Amino acid sequence: MDTSSRFRDLTVAQFVEVLASGEPVPGGGAAAAIAGSLGAALVAMVANLSVGRPRYAEHAALHARAIPAAQELVDRLLVLADEDAEAFAGYGTAMRLPRETDEERAVRAAAIREAALAATLSPLRTVEASLEVVALAEELAGRSNKNASSDLEVAALMSVAACRSAAANVYINLPSLGDEHRARELFERTEGMADAVERLASRTREQVRGGESRGPLPADPA
Amino acid sequence: MDTSSRFRDLTVAQFVEVLASGEPVPGGGAAAAIAGSLGAALVAMVANLSVGRPRYAEHAALHARAIPAAQELVDRLLVLADEDAEAFAGYGTAMRLPRETDEERAVRAAAIREAALAATLSPLRTVEASLEVVALAEELAGRSNKNASSDLEVAALMSVAACRSAAANVYINLPSLGDEHRARELFERTEGMADAVERLASRTREQVRGGESRGPLPADPA
Numbered sequence: 001m002d003t004s005s006r007f008r009d010l011t012v013a014q015f016v017e018v019l020a021s022g023e024p025v026p027g028g029g030a031a032a033a034i035a036g037s038l039g040a041a042l043v044a045m046v047a048n049l050s051v052g053r054p055r056y057a058e059h060a061a062l063h064a065r066a067i068p069a070a071q072e073l074v075d076r077l078l079v080l081a082d083e084d085a086e087a088f089a090g091y092g093t094a095m096r097l098p099r100e101t102d103e104e105r106a107v108r109a110a111a112i113r114e115a116a117l118a119a120t121l122s123p124l125r126t127v128e129a130s131l132e133v134v135a136l137a138e139e140l141a142g143r144s145n146k147n148a149s150s151d152l153e154v155a156a157l158m159s160v161a162a163c164r165s166a167a168a169n170v171y172i173n174l175p176s177l178g179d180e181h182r183a184r185e186l187f188e189r190t191e192g193m194a195d196a197v198e199r200l201a202s203r204t205r206e207q208v209r210g211g212e213s214r215g216p217l218p219a220d221p222a
Numbered sequence: 223m224d225t226s227s228r229f230r231d232l233t234v235a236q237f238v239e240v241l242a243s244g245e246p247v248p249g250g251g252a253a254a255a256i257a258g259s260l261g262a263a264l265v266a267m268v269a270n271l272s273v274g275r276p277r278y279a280e281h282a283a284l285h286a287r288a289i290p291a292a293q294e295l296v297d298r299l300l301v302l303a304d305e306d307a308e309a310f311a312g313y314g315t316a317m318r319l320p321r322e323t324d325e326e327r328a329v330r331a332a333a334i335r336e337a338a339l340a341a342t343l344s345p346l347r348t349v350e351a352s353l354e355v356v357a358l359a360e361e362l363a364g365r366s367n368k369n370a371s372s373d374l375e376v377a378a379l380m381s382v383a384a385c386r387s388a389a390a391n392v393y394i395n396l397p398s399l400g401d402e403h404r405a406r407e408l409f410e411r412t413e414g415m416a417d418a419v420e421r422l423a424s425r426t427r428e429q430v431r432g433g434e435s436r437g438p439l440p441a442d443p444a
Contacts (some may be wrong), residue, residue: 028376
């Protein structure tokens with residue numbers, strides 16, 4: 001497929017069709033970002049189902065902040081799906097460079113390192129965005145429309161899947177960076193964020209299942 | 223939105239837009255099924271990237287079986303996204319029935335019980351389909367194109383998110399069934415499948431991370 005077209009403009013059926021095809025791109029990295037965008041959309045939905053309701057008036061500032069934040073995350077994750085596919089395709093292009101002469105081999109090795117860095121940073125941004133999504137879901141749990149609370153649990157589950165899927169894509173590219181120090185640093189950053197995502201997802205789930213209301217956050221006075 | 227239109231025919235951007243809107247439908251149940259379809263598509267991709275390759279010839283029977291099975295699951299999960307939204311909308315319709323007279327209240331109560339059953343069975347089918355997806359991913363791990371093995375890990379993560387999200391939607395509807403025995407039975411069936419999904423996802427991940435090849439399954443002699 002033409003990876004310069006945007007996945008967001010494909011129908012859902014077309015996107016799963018290109019995902020299922022025997023082309024390596026799009027693959028797990030793009031699927032991770034799309035799953036993250038589903039989570040962000042659910043956070044936006046819950047905030048939209050809460051804003052302006054007298055019963056949740058004390059959380060009006062949170063809802064007003066969450067809606068544009070979640071919308072921005074939906075958009076960012078849809079862009080990341082395209083970026084991930086481009087970065088992955090760039091890696092394939094670098095791998096196919098000629099390697100007959102010493103010079104060609106040096107050029108190819110440098111191109112592979114550069115492509116590996118791009119293919120690492122793109123899923124890293126999906127990890128970061130997933131953390132922002134689940135942080136919003138956790139803030140909204142107990143502070144939003146109770147009839148939609150299970151959607152926050154689903155948003156958290158989508159964030160975990162997006163984050164761990166993107167993290168797996170970070171890890172497979174690290175050995176190709178040709179920079180052990182940088183690889184170690186990126187690994188630790190990714191693991192730290194993945195742990196935070198799991199923790200926030202558990203808290204969201206417990207809050208939703210517990211069913212209790214919470215007071216406003218200090219950042220969002222009623 | 224008109225829920226009689228199919229989600230598969232919306233663009234990805236349109237689907238996340240209706241998901242993010244302040245309408246309760248589509249919600250977490252539809253997102254769960256779409257995430258499941260991403261997992262099934264990745265299983266199909268890995269099988270497509272493996273079939274016909276001499277290096278994986280001993281697994282040809284598995285690949286030939288996995289491709290149509292994964293494609294059928296992609297399709298089934300896309301249909302389930304629509305069904306879930308319809309069932310959820312039906313529940314809302316039942317809740318809005320008049321309840322002035324005893325007769326109206328009886329009719330409404332029966333309609334709610336019936337709608338709750340439909341809204342339970344639809345995510346239950348998403349749980350079942352997710353289990354089938356991750357079972358295929360686990361079978362392919364160590365028996366398919368190594369360059370795409372991380373995509374099996376992502377497929378397993380998508381199955382877990384789809385299954386646990388759908389399970390959350392089963393559980394919230396059980397109290398409205400008005401049948402404790404049936405609710406208990408459906409709870410245990412769902413929990414049993416969710417445990418199996420988690421177990422198969424862990425095995426897929428361990429197999430992928432270990433990086434070892436496996437021999438053909440007894441069901442798929444080379």
